[in-house]
Amino acid sequence: MAQATPSLSTLGWTLQDWQSAYREGASPSALLQALQAALQGDDPAWISIASAEQLAEQLLHLQTLLESVAGDTSKLPLYGVPFAAKDNIDAAGWRTTAACPEFAYVASSDAFVVAKLRAAGAILMGKTNLDQFATGLVGTRSPYGAVPNTFDPAYVSGGSSSGSASVVARGLVPFALGTDTAGSGRVPAAFNNIVGLKPTKGWASNSGLVPACRTLDCISVFALTVADAQRAIGLYAGYDAADGYSRQRPAGAPTHFPVKPTLAVPKQLEFFGDALAQQHFHATMGDLKAQGATLVEIDFAPFAQLAELLYYGPWVAERYVAIESMFDRNPDGIDPTVRKVVEQALNYSARDAFEAEYRRAVLARQINDVLAQVDALVVPSTPSIFTMEQLRQEPVKRNSELGTYTNFTNLADLSALALPAGLRSDGLPAGVTLIAPAWHDMALADFGRRWQAAQSLPPGAPGVVDRLPAPIQEKASDEIVVAVVG
Amino acid sequence: MAQATPSLSTLGWTLQDWQSAYREGASPSALLQALQAALQGDDPAWISIASAEQLAEQLLHLQTLLESVAGDTSKLPLYGVPFAAKDNIDAAGWRTTAACPEFAYVASSDAFVVAKLRAAGAILMGKTNLDQFATGLVGTRSPYGAVPNTFDPAYVSGGSSSGSASVVARGLVPFALGTDTAGSGRVPAAFNNIVGLKPTKGWASNSGLVPACRTLDCISVFALTVADAQRAIGLYAGYDAADGYSRQRPAGAPTHFPVKPTLAVPKQLEFFGDALAQQHFHATMGDLKAQGATLVEIDFAPFAQLAELLYYGPWVAERYVAIESMFDRNPDGIDPTVRKVVEQALNYSARDAFEAEYRRAVLARQINDVLAQVDALVVPSTPSIFTMEQLRQEPVKRNSELGTYTNFTNLADLSALALPAGLRSDGLPAGVTLIAPAWHDMALADFGRRWQAAQSLPPGAPGVVDRLPAPIQEKASDEIVVAVVG
Numbered sequence: 001m002a003q004a005t006p007s008l009s010t011l012g013w014t015l016q017d018w019q020s021a022y023r024e025g026a027s028p029s030a031l032l033q034a035l036q037a038a039l040q041g042d043d044p045a046w047i048s049i050a051s052a053e054q055l056a057e058q059l060l061h062l063q064t065l066l067e068s069v070a071g072d073t074s075k076l077p078l079y080g081v082p083f084a085a086k087d088n089i090d091a092a093g094w095r096t097t098a099a100c101p102e103f104a105y106v107a108s109s110d111a112f113v114v115a116k117l118r119a120a121g122a123i124l125m126g127k128t129n130l131d132q133f134a135t136g137l138v139g140t141r142s143p144y145g146a147v148p149n150t151f152d153p154a155y156v157s158g159g160s161s162s163g164s165a166s167v168v169a170r171g172l173v174p175f176a177l178g179t180d181t182a183g184s185g186r187v188p189a190a191f192n193n194i195v196g197l198k199p200t201k202g203w204a205s206n207s208g209l210v211p212a213c214r215t216l217d218c219i220s221v222f223a224l225t226v227a228d229a230q231r232a233i234g235l236y237a238g239y240d241a242a243d244g245y246s247r248q249r250p251a252g253a254p255t256h257f258p259v260k261p262t263l264a265v266p267k268q269l270e271f272f273g274d275a276l277a278q279q280h281f282h283a284t285m286g287d288l289k290a291q292g293a294t295l296v297e298i299d300f301a302p303f304a305q306l307a308e309l310l311y312y313g314p315w316v317a318e319r320y321v322a323i324e325s326m327f328d329r330n331p332d333g334i335d336p337t338v339r340k341v342v343e344q345a346l347n348y349s350a351r352d353a354f355e356a357e358y359r360r361a362v363l364a365r366q367i368n369d370v371l372a373q374v375d376a377l378v379v380p381s382t383p384s385i386f387t388m389e390q391l392r393q394e395p396v397k398r399n400s401e402l403g404t405y406t407n408f409t410n411l412a413d414l415s416a417l418a419l420p421a422g423l424r425s426d427g428l429p430a431g432v433t434l435i436a437p438a439w440h441d442m443a444l445a446d447f448g449r450r451w452q453a454a455q456s457l458p459p460g461a462p463g464v465v466d467r468l469p470a471p472i473q474e475k476a477s478d479e480i481v482v483a484v485v486g
Numbered sequence: 487m488a489q490a491t492p493s494l495s496t497l498g499w500t501l502q503d504w505q506s507a508y509r510e511g512a513s514p515s516a517l518l519q520a521l522q523a524a525l526q527g528d529d530p531a532w533i534s535i536a537s538a539e540q541l542a543e544q545l546l547h548l549q550t551l552l553e554s555v556a557g558d559t560s561k562l563p564l565y566g567v568p569f570a571a572k573d574n575i576d577a578a579g580w581r582t583t584a585a586c587p588e589f590a591y592v593a594s595s596d597a598f599v600v601a602k603l604r605a606a607g608a609i610l611m612g613k614t615n616l617d618q619f620a621t622g623l624v625g626t627r628s629p630y631g632a633v634p635n636t637f638d639p640a641y642v643s644g645g646s647s648s649g650s651a652s653v654v655a656r657g658l659v660p661f662a663l664g665t666d667t668a669g670s671g672r673v674p675a676a677f678n679n680i681v682g683l684k685p686t687k688g689w690a691s692n693s694g695l696v697p698a699c700r701t702l703d704c705i706s707v708f709a710l711t712v713a714d715a716q717r718a719i720g721l722y723a724g725y726d727a728a729d730g731y732s733r734q735r736p737a738g739a740p741t742h743f744p745v746k747p748t749l750a751v752p753k754q755l756e757f758f759g760d761a762l763a764q765q766h767f768h769a770t771m772g773d774l775k776a777q778g779a780t781l782v783e784i785d786f787a788p789f790a791q792l793a794e795l796l797y798y799g800p801w802v803a804e805r806y807v808a809i810e811s812m813f814d815r816n817p818d819g820i821d822p823t824v825r826k827v828v829e830q831a832l833n834y835s836a837r838d839a840f841e842a843e844y845r846r847a848v849l850a851r852q853i854n855d856v857l858a859q860v861d862a863l864v865v866p867s868t869p870s871i872f873t874m875e876q877l878r879q880e881p882v883k884r885n886s887e888l889g890t891y892t893n894f895t896n897l898a899d900l901s902a903l904a905l906p907a908g909l910r911s912d913g914l915p916a917g918v919t920l921i922a923p924a925w926h927d928m929a930l931a932d933f934g935r936r937w938q939a940a941q942s943l944p945p946g947a948p949g950v951v952d953r954l955p956a957p958i959q960e961k962a963s964d965e966i967v968v969a970v971v972g
Contacts, residue, residue, distance in 0.1 A: 214844055241855060244847030317836035321844075324837075348836030350803035351810075358700055358807075361730030369727060 008038045010082075012171030012464040015228045018081045022073060028080030029059050032123055035082055035172070039126060044145030045157075045166035047087040047097055049126040054093070058123045065121060076121030077235060084176035085114060086164050087127040088134055089219065090208035094124075098210045099132040099142040102333030103326050111208025112243070113177060113219050113236040120235045125173055128163025132335045133323055134179050134212040135342060136160050137187045137402040140391050141335050150192045150461035151429055154387050158188035158402070160212075161220070165192045168222040171464035175223040175232045181212040182310055183406025185220025186418035190381030190431025194459055195448065196418035197221050197229040200438040201410060202247030204233070205240030213318035215245065216310075216410040224459040225469040226419070226448035233441065253439040257447035260292035261375035263434075266300035272401050274384035276424045281380045284421045284432050288378065291454060296374060302366040303377075307407035309360060311400050314353040315411075320345030337395045364412040371414070371437050376444060379405040381418045381431030409435060417444040422457045494524045496568075498657030498950040501714045504567045508559060514566030515545050518609055521568055521658070525612060530631030531643075531652035533573040533583055535612040540579070544609045551607055562607030563721060570662035571600060572650050573613035574620055575705065576694035580610070584696045585618040585628040588819030589812050597694025598729070599663060599705050599722040606721050611659055614649025618821045619809055620665050620698040621828060622646050623673045623888040626877050627821050636678045636947035637915055640873050644674035644888070646698075647706070651678045654708040657950040661709040661718045667698040668796055669892025671706025672904035676867030676917025680945055681934065682904035683707050683715040686924045687896060688733030690719070691726030699804035701731065702796075702896040710945040711955040712905070712934035719927065739925040743933035746778035747861035749920075752786035758887050760870035762910045767866045770907045770918050774864065777940060782860060788852040789863075793893035795846060797886050800839040801897075806831030823881045850898040857900070857923050862930060865891040867904045867917030895921060903930040908943045 010018070010031055021031065032055060039049045050058070062080060069075035085091060088098040090107035091114050097104040110118060118124070131141040139162030140146035147162035149155035150169040157166050161178025165188030168176045178185045180198040189196025197220060204219040211217055219236070223229040240246040265285060271278040285295055309315075319342045320327065326334055327342075334342070371377060383404045391398050409416050414435050421432040434444050449469070458465040496504070496517055507517065518541060525535045536544070548566060555561035571577060574584040576593035577600050583590040596604060604610070617627040625648030626632035633648035635641035636655040643652050647664025651674030654662045664671045666684040675682025683706060690705040697703055705722070709715040726732040751771060757764040771781055795801075805828045806813065812820055813828075820828070857863060869890045877884050895902050900921050907918040920930050935955070944951040 215840070241851065244844065244849075244851045246851075314836040314839075318840045321837050321840050345837060346835075349832075350800040350834030350836060350839040351807050351831060353800075353836040353839035354701070354804045354807050358730065363730075365727065365730045365732075 008034065010035055012224065012460060013174055014225055014469070015078075015081060015174050015231055018174060019079070022080055028062060028123070032059065032080065032082055032125070035125060039172065044147050045129055045163035046126045047099065047129050047144050047163065048095060050124060055123070058118075061118070062121060062123065065119070077231070078117060079121035081122050082125040082173045083117060083122050084126050084128050084164055084167050084173045085124060086130050086161050086176070086178050088130060088179060088210040089114060089177055091124050091127065094127055096127070096210060098134070099130045099144060100326065100333060100335070101143060102330050103323065107208070109208065112205035112240045114208065116236045116238060126167070128161070128167060128176060130162060131160035131184070132338045133210065133319065133342070134160040134181060134184055135319055135338045136399055137183050137406070138391050138395075138399050139188060140388060141337055143335065146388055151427065154389075155428065156191065156386055156388055156391055158191035158382070160184035161188050161222070165189055165194060165196070165222050168192075168224060169194050169461045169464065171224070171460055175221055175228050177236070178220045178222055179209065179212065180218045180220040181216045181410060183403050183409070185218070185222070186381050186406050186416060186431070186433055187402050189222055189418040191385055191429060192461065193420045193429035193457070195223050195226050195229045195420065195452075197233055197441065197445065198409065198416040198418070199233050199237060199441050200415045201413055202245050203249055203441070204237040205243040205246045207240050207243045211318070211322040213315050214322070215318060216315065218410060224465060226417070226445050226452055227469060230442065230445045250439055254443040255446060257443045258375055259450070260294070261447065262294045262296060263288060264298040264370060264374040264377045265295045266303070266379060267297040268300045268304070269380075270404055271380075271383045276426055277380060277384050277430060280421070280424045280430045281432070295378070298370050298377070302363045302370070303408045306360065306363040306367065306411050307403060309356055309363070310407045310411055311403060313356045314348035315356070316342060317345040317348050317353065341396065360411050367408065367412045368437055371435070375436070376440070376447070377435040379433050379435065381405060381433045385428055385430070405433060413438045415439065415441040415444060417441070417448050419448050419451055420455065420457070420459050422455060494520065496521055498710065498946060499660055500711055500955075501564075501567060501660050501717055504660060505565070508566055514548055514609070518545065518566065518568055518611070521611060525658065530633050531615055531649035532612045533585065533615050533630050533649065534581060536610060541609070547604070548607060548609065551605070563717070564603060565607035567608050568611040568659045569603060569608050570612050570614050570650055570653050570659045571610060572616050572647050572662070572664050574616060574665060574696040575600060575663055577610050577613065580613055582613070582696060584620070585616045585630055586812065586819060586821070587629060588816045589809065593694070595694065598691035598726050600694065602722045602724060612653070614647070614653060614662060616648060617646035617670070618824045619696065619805065619828070620646040620667060620670055621805055621824045622885055623669050623892070624877050624881070624885050625674060626874060627823055629821065632874055637913065640875075641914065642677065642872055642874055642877055644677035644868070646670040647674050647708070651675055651680060651682070651708050654678070654710060655680050655947045655950065657710070657946055661707055661714050663722070664706045664708055665695065665698065666704045666706040667702045667896060669889050669895070671704065671708070672867050672892050672902060672917070672919055673888050675708055675904040677871055677915060678947065679906045679915035679943070681709050681712050681715045681906065681938075683719055683927065683931065684895065684902040684904070685719050685723060685927050686901045687899055688731050689735055689927070690723040691729040691732045693726050693729045697804070697808040699801050700808070701804060702801065704896060710951060712903070712931050712938055713955060716928065716931040736925055740929040741932060743929045744861055745936070746780070747933065748780045748782060749774060750784040750856060750860040750863045751781045752789070752865060753783040754786045754790070755866075756890055757866075757869045762912055763866060763870050763916060766907070766910045766916045767918070781864070784856055784863070788849045788856070789894045792846065792849040792853065792897050793889060795842055795849070796893045796897055797889060799842040800834035801842070802828060803831040803834050803839065827882065846897050853894065853898045853900075854923055857921070861922070862926070862933070863921040865919050865921065867891060867919040871914055871916070891919060899924045901925065901927040901930060903927070903934050905934050905937055906941065906943070906945050908941060
């Protein structure tokens with residue numbers, strides 16, 4: 001790995017790097033204390049960093065876990081692996097702020113997903129910054145500061161899972177949890193040259209998450225490599241009877257993607273005048289064809305209409321319900337842009353909600369019918385990238401533009417994988433996203449592994465990683481993923 | 487069969503009786519013209535009866551169908567079989583009133599389900615009365631008259647599918663389509679001693695149905711025998727890409743029910759003071775045990791809470807959306823009780839709708855977790871039965887009492903089968919309903935066939951049928967059902 005911070009030996013390590021180090025005798029306390037010491041309190045990607053006590057406590061717990069498996073680290077697939085979680089996800093004893101200090105509380109227990117990761121041996125190094133209440137795709141709507149892009153600080157990081165993407169892109173942790181309601185797990189992946197896996201709704205439990213839109217929220221994962229994202233979701237997902245929207249993953253969920261796939265591409269591509277983004281996506285389509293994919297143009301209208309329904313429809317009422325107590329108690333504690341967005345909820349009646357739901361069902365049906373004809377839809381992860389200044393000038397318009405290729409996904413019950421796709425001609429990163437029906441997550445990951453192995457640019461921020469992820473030949477079934485990790 | 491109307495030879499005929507008659511050379515026109523002549527225009531069960539022209543046209547079409555299969559009637563599983571449809575379901579060229587003359591229109595095409603039945607050779611004999619806009623469980627809320635109970639005209643027929651239940655109970659047609667949103671396909675089955683099958687949501691398309699609650703509506707079927715209900719649903723169900731809520735039936739949907747099942751029974755049974763209903767249900771539980779069932783008491787609280795959520799929650803907004811144009815144009819054309827119910831919609835915001843949806847999800851999860859432990863839930867189809875006079879005095883309260891054991895079903899995405907269960911000690915019919923998770927319809931029917939064969943009272947109104955349905959031994963898979971019909 002590159003040593004962007006020469007003092008930190010673990011920079012840019014993948015899960016396999018961490019596991020190899022431990023197998024060769026490295027000590028979790030040594031590696032993780034060094035990591036903790038290197039994390040900067042004034043880094044706007046973090047809202048809180050594990051204190052020395054919190055780290056010591058987790059290391060002690062790791063010791064207990066290790067004893068429970070008679071010292072066999074292969075039974076703890078994330079033994080001593082550091083991770084970060086977006087600060088709308090609970091961790092016992094940590095504050096959950098959702099980027100709103102006035103809303104914050106100390107969580108009494110771990111979110112379901114955090115508990116699963118910790119039970120596998122993972123160590124929570126910090127809670128990350130976000131667009132307040134996960135309302136935004138920009139990474140600037142937070143009293144804890146705007147998170148800068150890891151390629152050029154004049155640009156936004158993307159959001160709402162801005163901090164989680166940033167700490168992964170800079171190689172501080174091998175994976176981080178985000179959330180994705182309208183694209184929050186994909187836009188910041190694209191803007192920071194990393195992988196963002198938005199799992200099928202309900203595969204990962206939302207117990208212990210501050211909701212954005214409870215019927216749509218998904219806990220997503222960022223990693224430098226698809227393989228790591230896949231390993232993480234395999235460990236933090238799972239049925240949770242306490243979450244009414246949790247679902248059992250079907251036994252026959254696909255895990256393979258054809259080597260020469262048929263991919264749908266929107267006939268109508270919108271880049272909002274960004275010629276470089278357009279050029280880049282056309283080049284990406286060329287790469288896909290060169291790798292054997294057949295591209296078929298499809299009518300993007302139902303996707304665009306569904307995307308619009310999310311942003312200009314009654315689902316905003318879910319965001320209001322989630323933070324109603326803040327509106328009652330302390331409306332001035334809410335970020336003005338977020339407040340302006342969420343207050344729209346008051347304009348919608350139950351009739352509006354049901355009419356929009358009927359429209360959603362029809363559009364989702366059309367979309368799924370289109371996707372049934374292909375292996376996946378391929379879209380630019382974002383139509384453009386904006387500077388901090390552009391966001392300041394038009395905070396709502398720019399934000400909604402960023403959701404062009406993401407907003408429809410959860411309303412239509414789809415799985416999605418945002419992948420790095422090299423740099424635009426101006427040196428800024430640009431991503432490509434593959435979208436498929438529900439439960440196709442692992443099939444998309446199968447494609448993603450091959451895609452990453454064929455790239456020329458290593459993932460992450462400049463200089464963090466100096467080699468490409470190796471192509472992985474074995475089957476991508478859950479069992480084998482876990483075995484590889486262990 | 488008994489000859490309650492001696493002039494009508496087809497009275498009380500099952501599908502098999504109709505098929506046998508045709509195999510033995512009977513002519514559709516002779517049998518159906520006689521039936522048409524026997525149907526009474528002043529019978530409040532009908533809103534419209536096939537005119538001589540409408541019948542002639544259908545007989546002509548039947549001839550064309552027969553030619554298309556080279557005269558092989560076995561390829562037309564409903565060849566010349568008469569049926570009725572609730573008058574909120576479209577049939578090309580017929581008025582659809584939804585029991586509101588001011589709302590009525592002439593349908594330009596068949597509803598999806600009607601088209602499927604007609605393609606199988608069935609003949610539509612009439613459109614039946616209902617609680618206006620399918621809003622009610624009573625059968626009295628219609629300007630076309632209250633439908634009397636077929637056992638005692640002082641009592642209600644139950645609704646909203648009052649007319650369809652009545653014409654089946656009286657043996658006029660072997661099956662009739664109803665709809666079921668809150669129990670409209672089960673309450674009138676119980677009150678008229680017939681079978682009411684409420685299929686899993688989305689198995690039958692709702693294209694061409696005047697919606698009540700579009701997210702909950704199911705097109706149900708009434709028949710004298712479970713076997714006939716099963717044959718009908720096998721023919722009118724099926725995926726429809728034009729209906730956003732249509733679903734594919736899973737390949738592995740269960741079709742068998744254990745001979746010695748484990749059945750859940752509510753610990754808290756509510757009969758609203760009706761001692762005869764209570765006695766009857768206890769006797770029914772005795773019958774179930776005698777037949778080898780193990781009964782286990784369960785907490786009914788989540789079921790009762792979900793039932794309440796339907797009646798006192800924002801789903802009423804769906805009913806408003808369905809008839810918004812009537813409210814705008816001609817509110818006085820709406821039945822006063824129905825209007826009072828549906829106007830409640832205006833009190834609910836989008837926030838209310840989402841909060842109720844979250845509550846629904848949690849309760850539905852609890853309910854499905856309970857049902858996963860047993861083969862089915864068994865409940866009285868209704869907690870009591872009311873006279874026309876009782877309904878006049880308390881139209882809303884009595885109505886909601888009738889939904890005690892039905893209201894939760896569609897919100898929790900369940901399948902249900904209402905079965906005749908003999909007479910109470912006062913000679914009124916009482917039903918029992920089996921409820922199971924989605925797609926367990928055919929497994930419930932497997933139970934229902936055995937149940938009916940073990941009864942002592944034949945189905946239908948008094949004297950309509952003089953023998954019990956024969957136990958049927960073959961497998962209840964779709965394929966075989968169709969084969970049996972053909």
